[in-house]
Amino acid sequence: MSLVDLSKQVALGIDIGGTNTKFGLVNHRGEILVKGSIPTDEFETPEEFIDALYEKIQPMADEYCEGKEFEGIGVGAPNANYYRGTIEQAPNLPWKGVINFADLMTEKFGKPCKMTNDANAAALGEMMYGAARGMKDFIMITLGTGVGSGIIAGGHLIYGHDGFxxxxxxTIVKPGGRKHWSTGSEGSLEAYASATGISITAKKMRAEFPESVLNQYPEEEIDSKTVFECAKQGDPTAIEVFRYTGQKLGEALANFVMFSSPEAILLFGGVIKAGDFILKPAKLHMERNLLPIFRNKVKLVFSELDEADAAILGASALVWEK
Amino acid sequence: MSLVDLSKQVALGIDIGGTNTKFGLVNHRGEILVKGSIPTDEFETPEEFIDALYEKIQPMADEYCEGKEFEGIGVGAPNANYYRGTIEQAPNLPWKGVINFADLMTEKFGKPCKMTNDANAAALGEMMYGAARGMKDFIMITLGTGVGSGIIAGGHLIYGHDGFxxxxxxTIVKPGGRKHWSTGSEGSLEAYASATGISITAKKMRAEFPESVLNQYPEEEIDSKTVFECAKQGDPTAIEVFRYTGQKLGEALANFVMFSSPEAILLFGGVIKAGDFILKPAKLHMERNLLPIFRNKVKLVFSELDEADAAILGASALVWEK
Incomplete structure (x- = not known):
C-alpha cells in the first residue's frame, strides 16, 4: 500500500503580469521553496517566453524537487481561460489573439498545467494558505489599478459556463454614472473603487474644495497614496474621497452578498492600505443595503498573504484544486 | 449485482405557499403520477399541518408507489433553509419562529426530507426536467408578485454559507431609488420588476400621461395584466411601462452575468406573459452593460415547465440532487 505523502508534493506557481512574470516552487503549506522572475515584455512570441521560463525554472526544480514530487503547474494571467487553458486577447500582454498557453507549458515542462485569471488565483490562494482557510463560501476582491474578483461557492471557484x-x-454600481476609461461602461465598480477611480474622484473633489490640502500636490501625484497621506492629516476632502469610494464599494458588496451569501469578503491590493477610511463606509453601506437575513453576518477582512508572494501562491493553488 | 432502476424511483415534491400547499409524486422524467393540495393557513401548528399532509399523501403513495421506490421528500417553502431543514421567520406562513420542518416530515413519513426556498427549487426543476436540461451554469429568475432567483454554478445550486x-x-439596481413596500430598501430589482413594481410604475406613468388608455381603468385594476392588454392595443404609456421595467431588469441581469457567467438566464412567472414588451428592452440593456467578453453569449429564455406544476417539480428535484 502506498499513501500519497503531501509534504513531498511541490507545485510551480507562475504569475504573468504585463511587465514581469514571477514564479515560485510552493509546497502544500504555502511555503515558497524558491522563487524568481523574468521580464514578460521582452519576448515576441509565447514560445520564446516559455523557453526562457524553462531555462530559468528547470534547474531550480531539479535542485529543490530532489526527493519530492513536482506535481504540476498553475498559472495566473490576465484573460486566462480555465477551461481552455488559453490566454485570450489580453490587452496588457505582448502576445495577441488566443494562445494555447497551458498546452505549450505542458509540452515544454512535461507537467500538467492549469490556468485562470489572477484574481481567481488569488482567491484559491487565500482558501489554501490564507485568511480563507476552512471557508467554503467567500468572495475575494482585489482593489488595485483595476478591481478584480474571485468567487468561491461551496468550496469551488465559480468559473461560469465559459470560464470568465x-x-x-x-458590475454597474451607478447606472449612467462615471464612464470607464477603457471599457466605456457607465458607473462600474472599477470606475470608482480602483486606484485609478480614486484618483479621478480626488481630482474632482479637490477642484470643488480649494482649501483642501490635496491642492498642494501636482496633478500627477494625486493618487490613492497621496489621498491617504492627506486623510491621515485630517483633510476633510481626502477623507470624503475615501468615504465616497467606500460607499460605492459597500453598495456593490451588498449586491454580491445577496448573490452568493458568502461567509466573508476578502479585500486585497494597494487600495486597502487606506484601511478604515475605506473599510468603515464600505461596511456601513453594505449593511444598509442588505436584506435583514444577511445583516451582521458577513466578515469584511483583509488578505493575510504577503502582497509580493500572493500571486505566486494563488497560481500554485490551482495545482492542488480538486 | 443489483443496479438501481431509476425508472422505479419516485420523489414527493411539496410546494408550501401562504394559502395553499400543493404536492405531487414525481418520477425521474418529471412526470407527476398523482397530485393534490391542502390549505396551508387552516393549521395552527406545523405538526397539525404535517398530520393533514400525511393523511392525504400516504394513501396516494401506497397506491402509486406499489412496485416502485419512494425515495424521499423535497419541499419548497418561503424562507426555507437548505442546511438546517428549517422554515425561519416566514412572514406569509401561519407558523412563527424557526420550525424544524424537515425533521418533522421525516419523523412522520419515515423518509429523508430536503428543503429550500421556492425559487431555488424552481431552478433545480428546470435543470432536471425543463429548459435548463444539460446546463451546468444558469440563473433562474422568477418574476411574480415578488422577484425570486436560483443560481446554478458548475452544476450545483449556490446555497451560500448559511443557505440563503x-x-x-x-439586489439594488438604482441606488436611492424606489422604496420597497416591505423591506424598506431603496431601488431593488423587486421594486421595479415584480408585478407589484409594474403596477406602481403604471400608476405613476398614467398620471403623467392623461391620454393613456390606462386611465380608463379603476386604480385597483392597474396591474401587469391590464398594462399588457393596453400595450397590445398600442398604448405608448403601457409600452413604456414595460420598456422601463425591462431596462431595470436588463441592467440587473448584466450584473448577474458578470458574477457567474451563466449559459442562460431562465425567466419564469406571471410577469413574463408580457413577452417581448419586457424581453426586448431587458436584452438590450443587459447587452449594453456587459463587458465585451460576455456579449451575445447569454441566452434569455422562458421556462418550459407548466406554471401550475413547476413548484412541485422543482421541490421533487431536491430529492435527486447530488
Missing amino acids: AGELGH | AGELGH
Whole structure:
C-alpha cells in the first residue's frame, strides 16, 4: 500500500503580469521553496517566453524537487481561460489573439498545467494558505489599478459556463454614472473603487474644495497614496474621497452578498492600505443595503498573504484544486 | 449485482405557499403520477399541518408507489433553509419562529426530507426536467408578485454559507431609488420588476400621461395584466411601462452575468406573459452593460415547465440532487 505523502508534493506557481512574470516552487503549506522572475515584455512570441521560463525554472526544480514530487503547474494571467487553458486577447500582454498557453507549458515542462485569471488565483490562494482557510463560501476582491474578483461557492471557484465568471469590478454600481476609461461602461465598480477611480474622484473633489490640502500636490501625484497621506492629516476632502469610494464599494458588496451569501469578503491590493477610511463606509453601506437575513453576518477582512508572494501562491493553488 | 432502476424511483415534491400547499409524486422524467393540495393557513401548528399532509399523501403513495421506490421528500417553502431543514421567520406562513420542518416530515413519513426556498427549487426543476436540461451554469429568475432567483454554478445550486444565497430580487439596481413596500430598501430589482413594481410604475406613468388608455381603468385594476392588454392595443404609456421595467431588469441581469457567467438566464412567472414588451428592452440593456467578453453569449429564455406544476417539480428535484 502506498499513501500519497503531501509534504513531498511541490507545485510551480507562475504569475504573468504585463511587465514581469514571477514564479515560485510552493509546497502544500504555502511555503515558497524558491522563487524568481523574468521580464514578460521582452519576448515576441509565447514560445520564446516559455523557453526562457524553462531555462530559468528547470534547474531550480531539479535542485529543490530532489526527493519530492513536482506535481504540476498553475498559472495566473490576465484573460486566462480555465477551461481552455488559453490566454485570450489580453490587452496588457505582448502576445495577441488566443494562445494555447497551458498546452505549450505542458509540452515544454512535461507537467500538467492549469490556468485562470489572477484574481481567481488569488482567491484559491487565500482558501489554501490564507485568511480563507476552512471557508467554503467567500468572495475575494482585489482593489488595485483595476478591481478584480474571485468567487468561491461551496468550496469551488465559480468559473461560469465559459470560464470568465467573476468580473465583479465591471458590475454597474451607478447606472449612467462615471464612464470607464477603457471599457466605456457607465458607473462600474472599477470606475470608482480602483486606484485609478480614486484618483479621478480626488481630482474632482479637490477642484470643488480649494482649501483642501490635496491642492498642494501636482496633478500627477494625486493618487490613492497621496489621498491617504492627506486623510491621515485630517483633510476633510481626502477623507470624503475615501468615504465616497467606500460607499460605492459597500453598495456593490451588498449586491454580491445577496448573490452568493458568502461567509466573508476578502479585500486585497494597494487600495486597502487606506484601511478604515475605506473599510468603515464600505461596511456601513453594505449593511444598509442588505436584506435583514444577511445583516451582521458577513466578515469584511483583509488578505493575510504577503502582497509580493500572493500571486505566486494563488497560481500554485490551482495545482492542488480538486 | 443489483443496479438501481431509476425508472422505479419516485420523489414527493411539496410546494408550501401562504394559502395553499400543493404536492405531487414525481418520477425521474418529471412526470407527476398523482397530485393534490391542502390549505396551508387552516393549521395552527406545523405538526397539525404535517398530520393533514400525511393523511392525504400516504394513501396516494401506497397506491402509486406499489412496485416502485419512494425515495424521499423535497419541499419548497418561503424562507426555507437548505442546511438546517428549517422554515425561519416566514412572514406569509401561519407558523412563527424557526420550525424544524424537515425533521418533522421525516419523523412522520419515515423518509429523508430536503428543503429550500421556492425559487431555488424552481431552478433545480428546470435543470432536471425543463429548459435548463444539460446546463451546468444558469440563473433562474422568477418574476411574480415578488422577484425570486436560483443560481446554478458548475452544476450545483449556490446555497451560500448559511443557505440563503440567491436573493437577486433584493439586489439594488438604482441606488436611492424606489422604496420597497416591505423591506424598506431603496431601488431593488423587486421594486421595479415584480408585478407589484409594474403596477406602481403604471400608476405613476398614467398620471403623467392623461391620454393613456390606462386611465380608463379603476386604480385597483392597474396591474401587469391590464398594462399588457393596453400595450397590445398600442398604448405608448403601457409600452413604456414595460420598456422601463425591462431596462431595470436588463441592467440587473448584466450584473448577474458578470458574477457567474451563466449559459442562460431562465425567466419564469406571471410577469413574463408580457413577452417581448419586457424581453426586448431587458436584452438590450443587459447587452449594453456587459463587458465585451460576455456579449451575445447569454441566452434569455422562458421556462418550459407548466406554471401550475413547476413548484412541485422543482421541490421533487431536491430529492435527486447530488
